[in-house]
Amino acid sequence: MKKILVVLFLLFFLIFNVSAEIQDFYIYNETGFTIYYIYVSPTYSDEWEEDLLGDYGTLSDGDYFLIEFSDYDTCYFDILIEDEDGYELYIYDISLCDLYSITLFLDNYGDIDYWVEGV
Numbered sequence: 154m155k156k157i158l159v160v161l162f163l164l165f166f167l168i169f170n171v172s173a174e175i176q177d178f179y180i181y182n183e184t185g186f187t188i189y190y191i192y193v194s195p196t197y198s199d200e201w202e203e204d205l206l207g208d209y210g211t212l213s214d215g216d217y218f219l220i221e222f223s224d225y226d227t228c229y230f231d232i233l234i235e236d237e238d239g240y241e242l243y244i245y246d247i248s249l250c251d252l253y254s255i256t257l258f259l260d261n262y263g264d265i266d267y268w269v270e271g272v
Contacts, residue, residue, distance in 0.1 A: 176222055176223055176225060176228065176230070176249035176250060176252075177219065177220060177221045177222065177223065177249075178219075178220055178249055178252045178253060178254055178255065179217050179218065179219050179220070179253065179254040179255070180212065180217060180218050180220060180234075180254070180255050180256075180257065181216075181217040181254060181255070181256040181257065182212045182213065182214055182215065182216055182217065182218075182257050183214070183215070183256055183257060183258045184214060184236065184257050184258060184259050184265055185214050185259060186214060186236045186237050186238065186265075187211045187212065187213050187214065187236065187237045188206070188211060188212035188234055188235070188236055188237075188257070189206070189211050189235055189236065189237055190204045190206060190233070190234070190235040191204065191205045191206050191212070191218070191220070191232070191233070191234050191235075192204060192205065192232070192233040192234075193205060193220065193222075193230050193231070193232050193233075193249075194230060194231055195225055195227050195229070195230055195231075196227070196229040196230055196231050196245070196246050197227065197229075198231075201233055205218075205220055206218065211237075217254075228248045228249055228250035228251070229246050229247065229248055229249075230246075230247060230249050231243065231244065231245050231246065231247075232244040232247065232255070234257065234265070236265060240264070240265060242257070242265045242266075242267065244267060247269070251271045252269055252270075252271060253270045253271060254269070254270045255267050255268075255269050255270075256268050256269075256270070
């Protein structure tokens with residue numbers, strides 16, 4: 154009986170650790186503009202979390218920023234990025250557990266777009 158309880162405890166521990174993965178990632182700004190706000194919230198949330206640039210201020214063109222957090226029970230998040238002109242880029246339902254970086258750039262129409270690099 155003790156062996157079964159130990160096995161069940163280990164399985165629970167392994168499952169919990171998989172679901173609470175680290176979601177840290179880099180954002181690279183290659184837009185030609187300054188990024189003023191970056192918000193990240195779990196996909197299931199109806200509200201944005203606080204601005205992640207916070208005390209860092211802004212993300213200038215050519216710079217990058219490491220976003221560090223890991224206390225969520227999900228891998229799927231929505232991201233809102235706002236530049237100096239108030240243009241907003243929304244990225245919905247992205248798995249941060251599989252993500253290494255997001256690079257922001259301007260598309261052929263002059264709008265902010267992005268590409269991702271996984272781990």
